Amino acid sequence: MFLLSCNNADPILFEKGVSLELANHRAESIKNIVYSLQLTIPPDEESAILGEEIISLEISDISHPLILDFKVPVAYLKDVSVNGKEIEYSFEDEHIIIDEEFLILGANIIAISFRVGETSLNRNEEFLYTLFVPDRARTAFPCFDQPNLKARYNLTLKIPKDWQALANGSLARTESNGDLKTLIFEETLPLSTYLFDFVVGDFKVVEQEIGGRKMTMLHRETDSIKVTRNLEAIFELHKTSIEWLEEYTGIEYPFQKFAFALIPSFQYGGMEHPGAITYKAASLFLDESATQNQLLGRASLIAHETAHMWFGDLVTMDWFSDVWMKEVFANFMAAKIVNPSFPEINHDLRFLLAHYPGAYAVDRSSGTHPIQQPLANLKDAGTLYGSIIYQKAPIVMRKLERRIGKDMMRQGLREYLSEFAYGNASWDDLIGILDSVSEEKVTNWSNQWVKSKGMPSIFPYFRTRKDSSIREFSLHQRDFNDGDNIWSQQLSVMLETEDTINYYDLDFSNEMVEIDEAKGLRKASFLICNTKGYGYGYFRLGPLTRERLLNSMYDFEDPVLRGVGWMGLWEEFLRQRIESGAMLKAILSNLESEPDLLIQQYLLGRLQNLYWKFLRTEQRLEQANIIEDVLWHQIEILSDIKLKSAYLKTYRSIALTDEAVNILHQLWNKELVVEGIKLSENDYTQLAYELALKQWPGYEQVLDEQLLSIENVDRKARMVFVRPALSGSQDIRDAFFESLKDVANREHESWVQQAIGFLHHPLRASQSEKYITPTLEMLEEIQQTGDIFFPKRVLDNTFWGHQSEEAVNNVRQFLYRNNHYPENLKNKILQASDLTFRAAEMLNREDE
Numbered sequence: 001m002f003l004l005s006c007n008n009a010d011p012i013l014f015e016k017g018v019s020l021e022l023a024n025h026r027a028e029s030i031k032n033i034v035y036s037l038q039l040t041i042p043p044d045e046e047s048a049i050l051g052e053e054i055i056s057l058e059i060s061d062i063s064h065p066l067i068l069d070f071k072v073p074v075a076y077l078k079d080v081s082v083n084g085k086e087i088e089y090s091f092e093d094e095h096i097i098i099d100e101e102f103l104i105l106g107a108n109i110i111a112i113s114f115r116v117g118e119t120s121l122n123r124n125e126e127f128l129y130t131l132f133v134p135d136r137a138r139t140a141f142p143c144f145d146q147p148n149l150k151a152r153y154n155l156t157l158k159i160p161k162d163w164q165a166l167a168n169g170s171l172a173r174t175e176s177n178g179d180l181k182t183l184i185f186e187e188t189l190p191l192s193t194y195l196f197d198f199v200v201g202d203f204k205v206v207e208q209e210i211g212g213r214k215m216t217m218l219h220r221e222t223d224s225i226k227v228t229r230n231l232e233a234i235f236e237l238h239k240t241s242i243e244w245l246e247e248y249t250g251i252e253y254p255f256q257k258f259a260f261a262l263i264p265s266f267q268y269g270g271m272e273h274p275g276a277i278t279y280k281a282a283s284l285f286l287d288e289s290a291t292q293n294q295l296l297g298r299a300s301l302i303a304h305e306t307a308h309m310w311f312g313d314l315v316t317m318d319w320f321s322d323v324w325m326k327e328v329f330a331n332f333m334a335a336k337i338v339n340p341s342f343p344e345i346n347h348d349l350r351f352l353l354a355h356y357p358g359a360y361a362v363d364r365s366s367g368t369h370p371i372q373q374p375l376a377n378l379k380d381a382g383t384l385y386g387s388i389i390y391q392k393a394p395i396v397m398r399k400l401e402r403r404i405g406k407d408m409m410r411q412g413l414r415e416y417l418s419e420f421a422y423g424n425a426s427w428d429d430l431i432g433i434l435d436s437v438s439e440e441k442v443t444n445w446s447n448q449w450v451k452s453k454g455m456p457s458i459f460p461y462f463r464t465r466k467d468s469s470i471r472e473f474s475l476h477q478r479d480f481n482d483g484d485n486i487w488s489q490q491l492s493v494m495l496e497t498e499d500t501i502n503y504y505d506l507d508f509s510n511e512m513v514e515i516d517e518a519k520g521l522r523k524a525s526f527l528i529c530n531t532k533g534y535g536y537g538y539f540r541l542g543p544l545t546r547e548r549l550l551n552s553m554y555d556f557e558d559p560v561l562r563g564v565g566w567m568g569l570w571e572e573f574l575r576q577r578i579e580s581g582a583m584l585k586a587i588l589s590n591l592e593s594e595p596d597l598l599i600q601q602y603l604l605g606r607l608q609n610l611y612w613k614f615l616r617t618e619q620r621l622e623q624a625n626i627i628e629d630v631l632w633h634q635i636e637i638l639s640d641i642k643l644k645s646a647y648l649k650t651y652r653s654i655a656l657t658d659e660a661v662n663i664l665h666q667l668w669n670k671e672l673v674v675e676g677i678k679l680s681e682n683d684y685t686q687l688a689y690e691l692a693l694k695q696w697p698g699y700e701q702v703l704d705e706q707l708l709s710i711e712n713v714d715r716k717a718r719m720v721f722v723r724p725a726l727s728g729s730q731d732i733r734d735a736f737f738e739s740l741k742d743v744a745n746r747e748h749e750s751w752v753q754q755a756i757g758f759l760h761h762p763l764r765a766s767q768s769e770k771y772i773t774p775t776l777e778m779l780e781e782i783q784q785t786g787d788i789f790f791p792k793r794v795l796d797n798t799f800w801g802h803q804s805e806e807a808v809n810n811v812r813q814f815l816y817r818n819n820h821y822p823e824n825l826k827n828k829i830l831q832a833s834d835l836t837f838r839a840a841e842m843l844n845r846e847d848e
């Protein structure tokens with residue numbers, strides 16, 4: 001860290017990245033920023049891209065130096081001049097520092113010539129595209145890289161004359177000069193740096209006028225039938241989304257033009273660059289055989305990115321600690337836009353199973369955290385992402401709308417968007433507006449759900465009279481995450497007695513709520529406190545309810561209720577209130593009768609968890625052939641191909657008896673064919689891996705043959721990479737693990753994740769325990785060098801196979817020795833090892 005000090009002012013603390021302190025100082029002292037950027041992009045990807053930049057801005061505090069962000073090698077920065085004079089500057093810790101003596105109060109012009117940094121340019125042979133979220137603009141050009149310093153951009157691109165380009169602003173004019181052409185784009189409206197983008201290269205351009213609006217699409221697809229098949233839907237879906245959002249927000253599409261580029265192997269589904277959205281091509285160009293779910297996925301993605309034009313782009317969070325907000329709003333709007341067009345899908349059930357299991361997995365662990373998390377430096381923004389943002393925040397947003405009502409929500413959002421248009425706002429700004437428009441006060445509610453961590457544990461309480469009729473029925477909540485938080489929520493309760501079924505809609509906002517209407521009813525026999533699936537928390541089930549759900553789930557016709565029931569049973573199982581044998585039996589006996597595909601898939605997931613994590617070796621061997629038989633029977637009788645292949649994958653994972661492992665081998669060498677299922681190359685590779693993990697005699701030869709049969713160079717390289725992790729030799733596996741300590745060997749993160757999963761396969765858990773502590777020791781470095789999701793995935797793949805007390809002790813001792821470990825990483829360790837802790841405790845208790 002450096003202290004920049006001068007005589008008459010407090011120093012500004014700066015360090016690598018963009019610290020909150022630096023960001024706050026700049027937000028207060030500079031404004032009206034305009035970046036004029038001229039970039040020359042040569043055709044070959046090896047040559048440098050040169051840039052000339054003029055930044056005009058107003059400065060209201062010249063008692064401090066001006067600090068620009070630019071994260072590139074020193075040699076990339078050429079000249080800097082301020083107000084027409086070339087100056088001496090310093091370039092330290094990813095910042096250009098311009099001494100205050102060169103600045104004047106009010107308008108200043110800074111001119112910089114530089115070589116463009118390439119970290120986030122995604123340069124390929126025939127094209128490149130920028131992706132600057134969350135703080136990568138500073139890796140390309142000098143700027144003030146923080147979301148609340150919005151700026152206007154004048155972009156000029158010199159590119160090869162046959163190439164196309166797309167940027168946020170409209171193209172003003174083109175000039176040609178020899179092999180290059182110069183594209184001059186119109187000045188943009190105010191944008192945050194992470195939303196500035198351009199796409200350049202050999203693209204095909206499709207323009208359409210639809211609904212009175214011109215739209216442009218860039219793509220590189222060579223299969224013209226595929227393009228034609230999808231074209232109309234892609235444009236139509238964008239048009240519908242824009243019109244819906246204009247109507248909902250009361251604000252016309254807020255940017256100058258509408259265009260999008262379809263990029264092969266784009267990192268995400270899409271990114272909401274205003275006027276120049278980028279998509280992963282495969283998410284929009286669907287195959288002829290696309291399922292309803294894929295069609296829904298595409299429509300949702302388009303609606304999501306379009307919704308961002310208002311939520312995130314027009315009004316942007318102040319700081320990335322509120323990044324969850326824009327994502328939640330985009331999803332929330334997308335669901336409203338798209339779901340009505342897919343009436344055959346049960347959206348409540350889909351929402352439930354897509355969000356609750358992931359949210360509970362973190363919220364029940366001691367590594368959980370609030371939705372809104374502090375962020376001291378933008379360079380760490382990646383550590384904020386996880387299930388709490390992606391899965392819990394949408395649940396909470398849905399609760400908010402139910403609480404204040406759809407009309408109030410819409411009115412509040414309209415005010416929020418118009419008040420902060422082209423500017424920035426925080427979650428608290430929105431809550432302030434909602435508080436003022438709605439009768440419901442939501443500040444408290446926001447403190448409970450957004451600013452506090454964890455979830456309520458909800459317990460029913462009954463008192464009965466002598467004739468066993470109900471004297472008192474109440475619900476109680478407690479905070480088991482060492483806090484005393486109370487959560488307000490609406491619950492839909494179903495109470496069955498010997499002769500009646502009763503429904504109550506409750507507003508549960510205190511420690512306890514009593515349901516007076518239940519007084520005098522006959523003895524209670526069944527109680528579900530969350531029938532509609534809007535409630536959130538751990539709902540303790542009474543013994544009669546538990547038995548009924550375990551034994552007669554098929555009684556309940558409503559799939560949402562069954563979804564809630566299964567999740568409720570699983571939570572009880574994890575808290576040792578249901579024996580593993582009973583849980584296993586319930587899952588197995590419902591596989592055949594469960595009519596809903598999503599619930600079937602949920603059950604297959606739980607079956608694998610239970611089998612590998614919560615059964616000890618002997619129990620697993622005892623149960624293996626029973627489970628294998630049930631799964632194989634389903635594979636034989638099912639007609640739905642997608643479900644059938646989900647069963648086949650589960651069978652592949654679970655197969656343990658000689659007979660079943662032989663079946664895997666027969667599937668691999670095509671002696672055995674499952675009717676209706678065409679195995680892919682990837683399936684055959686996975687079968688070969690399972691044969692290795694299960695030590696099928698001759699597995700080395702299987703792997704050799706499999707490797708020979710793979711033609712694609714990338715997939716071949718992947719298999720060569722992961723193979724040592726499958727080896728029967730401990731020495732080879734040890735050496736492989738050792739090699740991962742070198743960052744150069746972790747370049748392909750998905751390969752590394754898979755290999756780590758093999759090392760820690762439950763069948764090898766006792767031999768891989770010794771990798772746990774060194775992995776935890778590497779974690780900080782992994783976070784600094786890897787993608788945002790990598791640390792958690794490494795941890796998940798490490799812990800999945802472990803259930804022993806020794807494994808748990810490794811974690812305990814590591815955390816004890818490193819009690820100043822970064823909070824976010826410590827939390828990830830606790831999240832990833834939660835089931836290992838629970839399994840060790842459960843198996844220990846069974847021993848007693």
Ligand SMILES: [Zn+2]
Pocket residue numbers: 272304308326327330
């Ligand atoms: Zn998004």
